[in-house]
Amino acid sequence: MADDLRCYNIADLRERARRRLPLGIWEYAERGVEDECGMARNRAAFEAITFRPRVLRGVEKIDTSTEIFGKRVPFPLAVAPTGAAGLMWHKGDFALAHAAAKAGVPFIISSASTMDLEQIAEAGGRQWFQLYLWEDRSLSHAVVERAWQFGCEALFVTLDLPVPPNREYIQRNGFGTPFRLNARNTLDALTHPRWLMGVMGRYMLEGGIPTQANLPDRLRAKVTKGAPPGALFKQDDLDWDGARELRDRWPGKFVLKGILHPDDAERALAMGADGVVVSNHGGRALDCSIGTMEALPSIVEAVGGRMTVFLDSGVRRGSDVVKAVASGADAVLAGRAPLYGLAAFGEAGVARSLDLLRAETARTMAMLGARSVAEAKAALMD
Numbered sequence: 001m002a003d004d005l006r007c008y009n010i011a012d013l014r015e016r017a018r019r020r021l022p023l024g025i026w027e028y029a030e031r032g033v034e035d036e037c038g039m040a041r042n043r044a045a046f047e048a049i050t051f052r053p054r055v056l057r058g059v060e061k062i063d064t065s066t067e068i069f070g071k072r073v074p075f076p077l078a079v080a081p082t083g084a085a086g087l088m089w090h091k092g093d094f095a096l097a098h099a100a101a102k103a104g105v106p107f108i109i110s111s112a113s114t115m116d117l118e119q120i121a122e123a124g125g126r127q128w129f130q131l132y133l134w135e136d137r138s139l140s141h142a143v144v145e146r147a148w149q150f151g152c153e154a155l156f157v158t159l160d161l162p163v164p165p166n167r168e169y170i171q172r173n174g175f176g177t178p179f180r181l182n183a184r185n186t187l188d189a190l191t192h193p194r195w196l197m198g199v200m201g202r203y204m205l206e207g208g209i210p211t212q213a214n215l216p217d218r219l220r221a222k223v224t225k226g227a228p229p230g231a232l233f234k235q236d237d238l239d240w241d242g243a244r245e246l247r248d249r250w251p252g253k254f255v256l257k258g259i260l261h262p263d264d265a266e267r268a269l270a271m272g273a274d275g276v277v278v279s280n281h282g283g284r285a286l287d288c289s290i291g292t293m294e295a296l297p298s299i300v301e302a303v304g305g306r307m308t309v310f311l312d313s314g315v316r317r318g319s320d321v322v323k324a325v326a327s328g329a330d331a332v333l334a335g336r337a338p339l340y341g342l343a344a345f346g347e348a349g350v351a352r353s354l355d356l357l358r359a360e361t362a363r364t365m366a367m368l369g370a371r372s373v374a375e376a377k378a379a380l381m382d
């Protein structure tokens, strides 16, 4: 049996990923910010929700599919944007996108990806693009135009990092930007030879460690150097007018990611957004923010049915997907779950993570007596 098939849940994939990655990369993928209360709160909010199942409903056939932006998806989940997937696996962004395409699951390309979006688009399937704004706004506008040109049907603008987050472990591990080789991170890499050879070694053979690939060649700084002027993400000056400008520039579906307040969701609707992501960045932005499952109901009440409501941060089980949908979300995004699969086994591991989440979603629905997503939506209410 292939090793990835010996992982029976996301926690198994997580453990494999932890063992494979150097501590500095592992902590970057896994950890939150400051005291990591936000991550715990996200999970606690999922765990606080219980189902009251119905019986004798004939659950031989379960249809987990649903419609997102007018097209069917096999179950209510898309792969969240995660920059630096390329540090977990050689050409990790492509592996994520390709596994998602094969599973029929939409994939969101991160603007911080280490592969150019054109190369990722070659993976096929349904792709969306996530935007952080570079200080030089013309760079962002150019990237967004390319995303449209290469077939991305939706733009997700991430709003929950108006300033850089406080990730102290990054400094401690010596994995900051610019990257500086020191005794600690050298030893860390050397003691993870499979990662060193399979990921770093392959990049070295190809000419160097990848960096912000969505920038024009002249601005792609080496990881050991700081970004050139204008090429740093900077959106502390972004406001609703700026968001409106982006909306007007983008011909496709437009989504604001990182919404936790119903008033902001209403404003998003009023300015012409097609969706919001109820998200606290997986507990990686503001440590003391509300758990996303706690924030969801009032946002659904404010805008549900009039725009697409996604939820992320803490999805680790199919039952979490069902809880989110039953609480009014149209779909969830999964960030770390597919990343664990990627870091452990590459594309096969991503496929495994999506298979597991889908199978668990179907099983939970059957247990609940919900034969369709519409019936699952009613599961907490009747």
Ligand SMILES: Cc1cc2nc3c(=O)[nH]c(=O)nc-3n(C[C@H](O)[C@H](O)[C@H](O)COP(=O)(O)O)c2cc1C
Residues within 6 Å of the ligand: 028, 029, 030, 080, 081, 082, 083, 084, 110, 111, 112, 113, 130, 158, 257, 279, 280, 281, 282, 283, 284, 312, 313, 314, 315, 333, 334, 335, 336, 337
């Ligand atoms: C390693 C890592 C990198 C991320 N990079 C981005 C990014 O580039 N853009 C973005 O909008 N969100 C990014 N996120 C946040 C995810 O899109 C998503 O909101 C979060 O991972 C959801 O929580 P979960 O990991 O518990 O599923 C990243 C998350 C992780 C774990």
